[in-house]
Every structure is written in C-alpha cells, then in structure tokens.
Amino acid sequence: MPDSIVVKEALSALAFIITIALFADYIRSVRVAETVPHVLSWVIWAVGTLIVCFAQLADGAGVGAWPIGFSACITGYIAYLAYGKRRQSSIKALDWVFLVLALCALPAWWLASDPVWAVVLLTSADLIGFGPTFRRAYHHPHQEHARFFALGALRNVLVVFALERYSLATMLFPTAVGAACLALACLLCFRRMVVPARLAQTETAQ
Secondary structure, three states: OOOOHHHHHHHHHHHHHHHHHHHHHHHHHHHOOOOOOOHHHHHHHHHHHHHHHHHHHHOOOHHHHHHHHHHHHHHHHHHHHHHHOHHHOOOOHHHHHHHHHHHHHOOHHHHOOOHHHHHHHHHHHHHHHHHHHHHHHHHOHHHOOHHHHHHHHHHHHHHHHHOOOOOHHHHHHHHHHHHHHHHHHHHHHHHHHHOOHHHHHOOOOO
16 A cells, blocks of 8 residues: 555545546436435435544544545535435335434444444444435436446545555445445446336336
C-alpha cells in the first residue's frame, strides 16, 4: 500500500472526483425518472454514513474520511429526492424491518465508547440499508443504476488506500460497503439479462 502522504492525498482527491461524478449522474437519472431510488435505503445510508465519518475521524482516518463525509451530505439529498418518489419505491413490510434493524444499530455511536464498536454496528446498519434496494433491484433491475454502484465500489477501494491509519475502525466501513456495491451492481447486470429491457417500461410495483 502506498505510504506517501502526497499519494494518499491524491487518492483521496480522486475518490472525491469519482464521488462527485457518480452522484451527479445518479441525481440526473433520478430527476429524469430513469432511476427510482428506494427511500428507506437512502435514509439509512445518509444517517449512517454521516455518523461513520465522525467515527473514522475520531480514530485518525484523516483525509481518507473526507469522501465519506461528502457522500453523507449528497446521500441526504438523494434521500430527499427518493422521498418524493416513495410511492414508486414499492415499500414492503420487509423493508420496514430493515429500517427498524438499522435504526436500532445507529445509536451505537452514542453508546459505544470505543470507535471500533461504533463503526462495526454502524457498518452493519448501512449494510442492512442495502436490503430494500437489493429486494427491489431483483424485481425491477431496469429501475436502478448499475453504473453508480460499480463506481461506488471503485470509490471505496480508493478510500481504503487513501487512509492515513489502518485499523478495523477506519477500514471496515469502506471495505464492506464497497463489497456490497459490487454485489448489487452484479445483481443488476445479471437480472437485466434475465428480465428483457422491453419489460422495463411495463414494470409495476411489487
């Protein structure tokens, strides 16, 4: 892994650029109704990502935590957009279960004196947040943005390499979320091959 501070700052800057590009493209696709984000997933991600950023900074992540904090702010905006499309998100009872589980884990930041345990529980909450989106992506693969999650995986790889200090607290979140993004991108690509594109225009909420 690169040890130079200059290299790490360059990697962090690159992660910022990718973050801006992928979120700008995602927001555009939501605005033109190409993508229908699941509101519960984005609410969980917005709150959880912000808290994880604070936990990483507390454990000395330095510039490596900056892209995570920036993502939290933009994620909050997408949660706002998703709320406007909540009737199209086909919220099911299982999605509310995911939300409750995530909300139960989020207070860990305030209860845990050790940043490591806070990040472990908050990362778990963030991964739970993928639940509603995974469920909906399986049924409606043409209504989610595969490129966004593929680039999100790449962004998190860069975040890991940009960290100034390597520990469970600083590495767990970007590593786990990057893996989840990659898995979701693969699911979307696979399901798009199974579900004909022509059905995307006639998909109804499930």
